[in-house]
Amino acid sequence: MQLRTLTAAATLLLLLPEHEVAPLVLLVSLAALSWIAARYWQRIVSHLLAHPVLVAVDVAASFTVLGVGGLTGPYFLSTMITAAVAGLLFRWPGMVAISVIQVLWYYLTLASAPPSTADMTFQALIGQPLYYPLIGFAGTALRKLIDDQAEAQAMAATAEERARLAREMHDSLAKTLRGIALAAGALPMWTRRDADRATAEACRIAAGVEVASREVRDLITGLRDDSATLPLPVAVRTVAERWRDEHGVGLRCDIDPALELPPRTRYEVVAICSEALVNVARHAEAMSVLVRLAGERDEIVLTVSDDGRGFPVRSLEDLAREGHYGLLGLRERSDRVGGVITVTSEPGNGTTVTLRVPGARMTSDDLSAVEVV
Numbered sequence: 001m002q003l004r005t006l007t008a009a010a011t012l013l014l015l016l017p018e019h020e021v022a023p024l025v026l027l028v029s030l031a032a033l034s035w036i037a038a039r040y041w042q043r044i045v046s047h048l049l050a051h052p053v054l055v056a057v058d059v060a061a062s063f064t065v066l067g068v069g070g071l072t073g074p075y076f077l078s079t080m081i082t083a084a085v086a087g088l089l090f091r092w093p094g095m096v097a098i099s100v101i102q103v104l105w106y107y108l109t110l111a112s113a114p115p116s117t118a119d120m121t122f123q124a125l126i127g128q129p130l131y132y133p134l135i136g137f138a139g140t141a142l143r144k145l146i147d148d149q150a151e152a153q154a155m156a157a158t159a160e161e162r163a164r165l166a167r168e169m170h171d172s173l174a175k176t177l178r179g180i181a182l183a184a185g186a187l188p189m190w191t192r193r194d195a196d197r198a199t200a201e202a203c204r205i206a207a208g209v210e211v212a213s214r215e216v217r218d219l220i221t222g223l224r225d226d227s228a229t230l231p232l233p234v235a236v237r238t239v240a241e242r243w244r245d246e247h248g249v250g251l252r253c254d255i256d257p258a259l260e261l262p263p264r265t266r267y268e269v270v271a272i273c274s275e276a277l278v279n280v281a282r283h284a285e286a287m288s289v290l291v292r293l294a295g296e297r298d299e300i301v302l303t304v305s306d307d308g309r310g311f312p313v314r315s316l317e318d319l320a321r322e323g324h325y326g327l328l329g330l331r332e333r334s335d336r337v338g339g340v341i342t343v344t345s346e347p348g349n350g351t352t353v354t355l356r357v358p359g360a361r362m363t364s365d366d367l368s369a370v371e372v373v
Contacts, residue, residue, distance in 0.1 A: 001038035004081045005031050030061055034081075048089055055098060058082050063105045071110060071124055079106075080135045087139020088146075095136035102132040153264070173212060180208040233257045233293060235270045236302070240291040243277040250288035259293060259300055261359050265337040269302055269357060272333050272341070276304040276353045279327070284308025284351060300359035305352040310345040330355075 008031035012024065037044055037058075048054055062079040079102065086098035106129050183205045190198035230238060233255045244251035261269060273291065280286055286308035294301050327343060330353065334341040339357035 001034045001041070001081065001085075004077075005034040005038060007077050008034065026064060033058070033061055045089065052090060052094060055082065055086060055094075056101070058085070059098070059101060059105060063102075063109055066106075066109055071106075071113065071128065076128060076131075080131055083132045083136035084139035084142075087136040087141075088143050091140055091143055095140050096133070099133040099136045103129045106132070173216065176208055176212045180205055180212065183208065232260050232266050232269065232300075235266065236273050236291065236293050239270055239274045240277065240289075243274070243281070244289075247281045249281070249286060252288065252290050254290065254292040254294070256294050259295055259359065261300060261357065265339075265357055265359070268333045268337045268339075269300070269355065272330055272353075272355055273302055273304060275330055275333075279353075280304070280306045280308065280351075283311070286350065295359070296356075298358060299356045302355040302357075303352060305350065307350045310347045310349050310351050312347060313343060313345050 008027045012027050012031070059079075059082055062082060066076060066079055083095065083099050083102060087095040090098075110124065183201050187198060187201050187205070190201050237253055237255055240251055240253055243249075260266070277289070277291075280289055284306045286306035288307050290303070290305045292301075292303040292305075294303075330343075331341050334355055334357070337357055339355055341353065341355045343351065343353050345351035
């Protein structure tokens with residue numbers, strides 16, 4: 001669409017000295033239509049996918065210009081874009097249908113052209129109509145490349161999520177089950193030697209089973225969570241308030257509503273917010289938590305701060321060697337989206353996790369688009 005807008009603009013410059021009103025008006029209309037389609041493609045594409053017949057409007061507009069301006073030059077180039085769009089949106093079936101319609105329109109335009117302007121060369125009769133299926137094929141090929149790339153990204157995201165789950169299970173569920181197994185193995189001995197100690201161990205096993213059950217529920221909830229598909233401010237607030245309702249800890253949210261990120265980056269930011277809150281619930285013993293999302297220059301900054309017991313800050317490598325993978329997982333997530341994460345904490349003075357990722361505020365048009373979605 002941007003290419004067709006430029007083509008129409010260049011043709012306008014060529015036609016201005018001729019003072020032909022009809023072609024000028026049509027070209028201005030075509031350029032305006034193409035610019036609108038390029039500017040608001042996210043909204044328009046959803047309507048095209050739901051109502052493919054709307055592509056006929058674009059076909060009619062482009063061939064009207066072709067009929068007025070002639071079958072050669074930039075007029076013809078402006079009609080080929082529709083075939084590429086059909087290939088991108090509708091793949092083979094839609095591309096073939098639109099290409100056939102365009103070829104028919106082309107010959108109809110050729111037949112209705114005045115004899116003095118009709119060009120009956122091989123190029124006009126055979127060569128130019130063949131461009132429509134060829135350009136449509138290019139559109140379908142590009143769509144396949146896009147689909148293959150999306151599939152590869154989905155597979156990579158799946159592998160990353162499996163690695164995260166492995167870290168979560170190692171750091172929480174596996175350690176809990178190991179403790180239960182050790183206590184259960186020693187229980188027969190304490191039953192023979194010390195009845196009171198055996199009773200205490202049995203209670204500890206029961207408590208460990210309850211902890212393991214809760215950790216399994218947390219993992220399953222993480223798998224079912226679709227909050228990252230929401231706009232970034234809504235997703236962060238949803239995750240934070242859900243955590244507050246579950247754990248009963250005081251929560252304050254300070255979230256700028258005019259922020260957004262690409263889907264992949266948004267997913268990681270929301271996941272980091274969720275994991276940081278999980279760490280607060282597990283270790284901090286906090287009374288209140290602040291979740292802040294703000295834009296600073298060319299960055300989006302997420303802050304999760306608590307007033308809990310804190311801890312001496314050590315390197316993430318040292319924590320990983322001791323089996324504490326939570327903070328290491330946060331850093332790995334931030335690295336994947338080009339962000340920087342810092343952790344500040346002192347014993348008795350709480351902990352603050354700060355994430356910085358490249359991003360910007362949305363415009364008013366972008367905000368209205370998010371509301372429509």
